[in-house]
Amino acid sequence: MIKTILIVATVGMSMGVASAVAGGGCIPPEASSTITSDKDFDDYTYKTRNAGRKVFRKCKVCHTIKEGGKSSIGPNLHSVMGRDAGTVDGFKYSKAMKESGITWNETTLRAFLSNPKKYIPGNKMPFPGLKKPEQIENVISYIIEESK
Ligand code: HEC
Secondary structure (H helix, E strand, O other), X not given: OHHHHHHHHHHXXXXXXXXXXXXXXXXXXXXXXXXXXXXXXXXXXXXXXXXXXXXXXXXXXXXXXOOOOOOOOOOOOOOOOXXXXXXXXXXXXXXXXXXXXXXXXXXXXXXXXXXXHHHOOOOXXXXXXXXXXXHHHHHHHHHHHXXX
């Protein structure tokens, strides 16, 4: 493990951990699976979020996430965490979404994204859901980070 941390530290110093990860594959796999220090933890969250950014490409067709972003086919998702469902001003939600009584958090978002139609019957989000649990975890991590 000491060797691993050294490699991460060296790569991190020379090119920045961010670009090392984006550049692909410089960091050995064991560095991401074992969290032993704050530095490793930051690297772990970074990777998760970066994977989430890729998943979010599917959502981007219909959703913006930046602060003040426009609602288009779907409502803006900035600060969606902690928000009551169906409450972005000016967006025409379905009755089902407005009356769902749901507050968005990790649990409700997880359930919604795995099967939107089943979780809120009658909602009008034309998206079948994400099949892989890790895609859901990664995209949630991305949404949390982008909403800060
Ligand atoms: C093809 C368009 C489309 C895609 C793709 C899409 N959405 Fe949506 N989304 C919508 C629409 C439309 C609504 C509003 C649904 C309603 O009113 O019933 C919505 C609603 C939502 C809401 C509820 C927001 C609120 O203000 O209550 C969340 C959260 C959400 N989408 C997340 C996502 C995520 C995350 C993805 C990608 C994994 C995604 N959506 C993909 C169109 C889309």
